[in-house]
Amino acid sequence: MADSLRFFLRFLHSPRAVGALFPSSAALARRMVEDVDFAPGRLLVEYGPGTGAFTAQIASRLVPGMHYLGIERDPEFTRLLRQRYPQLKFHCGSVEDLPKVLAEHGLPRPDHIISGIPFASIPTAVARRILENTRATLRPGGTFATFQYCHAYPLPNARALRQNMAELFGTRMHRSPCWRNIPPTFILRWNAP
Ligand SMILES: C[S@@+](CC[C@H](N)C(=O)[O-])C[C@H]1O[C@@H](n2cnc3c(N)ncnc32)[C@H](O)[C@@H]1O
Numbered sequence: 001m002a003d004s005l006r007f008f009l010r011f012l013h014s015p016r017a018v019g020a021l022f023p024s025s026a027a028l029a030r031r032m033v034e035d036v037d038f039a040p041g042r043l044l045v046e047y048g049p050g051t052g053a054f055t056a057q058i059a060s061r062l063v064p065g066m067h068y069l070g071i072e073r074d075p076e077f078t079r080l081l082r083q084r085y086p087q088l089k090f091h092c093g094s095v096e097d098l099p100k101v102l103a104e105h106g107l108p109r110p111d112h113i114i115s116g117i118p119f120a121s122i123p124t125a126v127a128r129r130i131l132e133n134t135r136a137t138l139r140p141g142g143t144f145a146t147f148q149y150c151h152a153y154p155l156p157n158a159r160a161l162r163q164n165m166a167e168l169f170g171t172r173m174h175r176s177p178c179w180r181n182i183p184p185t186f187i188l189r190w191n192a193p
Contacts, residue, residue, distance in 0.1 A: 003051040010074060017073065019118020024053040027180035028147065031187055033057050035143050036112045040065030045102075045110040047095045047130075048117035050077050052084055058114075059085050069105060071095045096126060098133045109139045115146040120157040127157075128164055135168040138192040144169065147185040150177065165190055 004022050011018040024032075032054050036044055038061045049055045049070040062068060070090040072078045078092040091101050095117060102108070113134055119127050134144060144165075148158045165173065169190040178185050 003053075006076075006080070007051055010076060014074070016121040017118070018050070019121045022182060023051050024116065024147075024185075025178075025181040026053070026057070028178045028185060028187070029054045029057040031176070031178050032114055032145055032147065033061065035145065035189060036061075036114070038063050038066060042111045043067040043069070043107055043109070044112045044114065045098075046070045047113065047115035048072060049081055049090070050074075050116060052081055054114055054116060055081060055085060055088065059088060062088075067107060069102070069107060069110075071098070071101060095130055096133070098130075098137050102137065109137055109142070111139050111142045113138060113142070113144045115144070117146075119146065119161045120148070120152055120155065124157070124160055127161060131161075131164045131168055135192065140192055142192045143189060144192065145187065145189045147178070147187050150184045150186060153186055162188070169193060 007023050011021055049072050068088050073094050075092055078090050081090045152158050170193055174189040176187050178187055
């Protein structure tokens with residue numbers, strides 16, 4: 001089954017958790033990973049890999065000795081990811097439990113977190129908890145990247161995410177547009193203090 005159809009069916013099943021009608025484009029995926037230091041000893045955690053739009057880019061750049069963990073709450077997506085990328089590690093569960101999940105897999109604090117989870121449709125308190133755990137867990141100087149659809153950028157939930165990030169990570173946010181995605185997006189990046 002094509003990823004777009006698979007994704008759309010999961011969206012119908014859990015619209016708020018999946019949060020998008022289609023997977024991200026390869027162009028957005030390339031941009032999302034451009035600040036990652038693909039080097040031995042680094043740990044990259046991906047939030048909500050879905051059908052693996054960003055994972056494909058990551059898998060093609062990962063070097064021996066670098067670690068990756070994808071955390072995906074949807075069991076069908078997790079099954080697909082494990083089949084497609086047997087060389088990578090996936091945890092089926094919620095990023096709300098990040099510290100516990102890392103401990104369970106014997107992994108240290110991540111150097112990079114790339115997030116595909118739909119903060120705009122997640123309850124505000126849950127989003128705040130996820131961001132607090134992200135802040136507490138990411139290595140100082142580590143990077144957090146996410147994206148927001150351009151049309152939804154001014155909406156209250158999107159603004160709340162940026163406000164939470166400003167409180168937890170500081171106001172130095174790097175924003176760049178990616179037009180080659182449906183819908184077009186802004187890529188947002190912060191460095192952990
Ligand atoms: C908008 S899709 C993005 C998928 C993929 N990263 C992409 O860009 O095509 C959001 C994904 O996040 C997952 N997700 C949502 N909430 C999550 C959570 N709390 N923990 C882990 N995964 C979550 C959903 O199951 C879905 O696969």
